Amino acid sequence: MDRRSFLAAATAGLLPGTGPLTSAGASAGMSRALKGDPFTLGVASGDPSADGFVLWTRLALDPLGGDGRGGMPSRDVEVDWQVATDERFSSIVRSGTVTARAGAAHSVHVELDGLRPGTPYHYRFRAQGRVSPAGRTTTTPEGERPLAFAVAACAHYEHGFYTAYRRLAEEEPDLVVFLGDYLYEYGPSGYTALAGRVRSHTPGKCATLADYRLRHAQYKSDPDLQRAHATAPWLVAFDDHEVENNWAGPVSSTAAPAFDRRRADAFRAYYENMPLRRASLRGTALQVNRRVSWGTLARFHLLDTRQFRDDQACLDGVRAGCDERLDEGRTLLGAGQWRWLEDGLRGSAARWNLLGQQIMVAHRDYKAGPGREVNLDSWDGYAPERARLLGTLAASSNPVVLTGDAHMHHLADLKADTDDPDSPVVARELVASSIASDGDGYRDRTWIAESMAENPHISYIDQRRGYIMARLTRDDLSVAYRTLDYISRRGAPARTAHRVTIPSAEQSRA
């Protein structure tokens, strides 16, 4: 059986459990049987290092069960886990038992260390004699071994099927970088796509811990999303919709009551449902700005462009004539994260430095003809800090910016001076379109031509759904913008709509 059919069989529950995971018998904490399959939300892994990674699952007998508890009893449940070097689990290298606490919505996070670098591993869980689907993950290599990674964002559940997640999984990347809007907080039809909806959110706009837990469970019950998680470790960072549309630091954009509490609950549910390391938990805050290295080839610097920002200038929106966006004192990253980023870029020994972040760095003028209108929620709304960012990128080794949020593919040159088209390019920005948000895509060629004429540093825009597949070597980053023609029905193939190869500075000089 090849890996794909093995995973499919495991997902469908067709594989008999093998190895000690099924023969060990129930431990003391598992004596009262759960009725049904507790692994309805799949498995995931994330944040690999040279000697480990984090493994995740969350037990739910009934994903949409009341109060966000997934149909689980109010007691804790013991979960066994195994890590093997082969997909049949005949060579188990690590195993253990962890408690899925009712207070953590029966989620578990297992952090491994002491494993071999650059090695693929297989993992699975067991609870109550039921074996989870198996997942594949990897430790990071030493040296400059090439890396294949996918970049994805924005997966509104109502707007379409998750075929893009499935296609992404089929490409078997080493890593998946997910840049925000993993879920949306709106109630049913709270935000509609042109083509309508193919399925419905759980009732109500997310406001409580139970609401967010339930919404995460709904999303995680999708088999295409489960497949994408099971195929590779993810690096996840949230944007706005994991909490609320366009929130900024302590400020709700909708004047939601007790926003500090709501944000803390949204963060808590996010952690419970993501393969994040425990170090991400900071009381009621969540730290997702972090670094992950792929040997000496690449260093990912993941940013949080929500939690530490000043409120959007000029009441947010896409506007002309906002001088507040030019205020020197305003911040997007916050002072602490800014220092951390600057130190990390300056001190990086990696050949490539990949910034994983949420909103467009490139200047983007939305107004055709004279004058300009900019999106005040993006880096355009924080122009002086962007200028400092571009200066820091210019001084770092082979910087590339990876971005979500826009629901359209973009390829942009980041110029040292965004107001001077003749200034040098300091980095390229790759903006991944959405997995599902905004539904079936389209190509409005007139609008695209107009936008590119207005923004000559942008060389590609695509309004179809999709993701980015990138292959990185010492010498270049080769990028395929993948698109799907529809998501309102299942089964669309993914095609490459655009390609670009970015040579390293060393290679372009050679």
Ligand SMILES: [Fe+2]
């Ligand atoms: Fe989005």
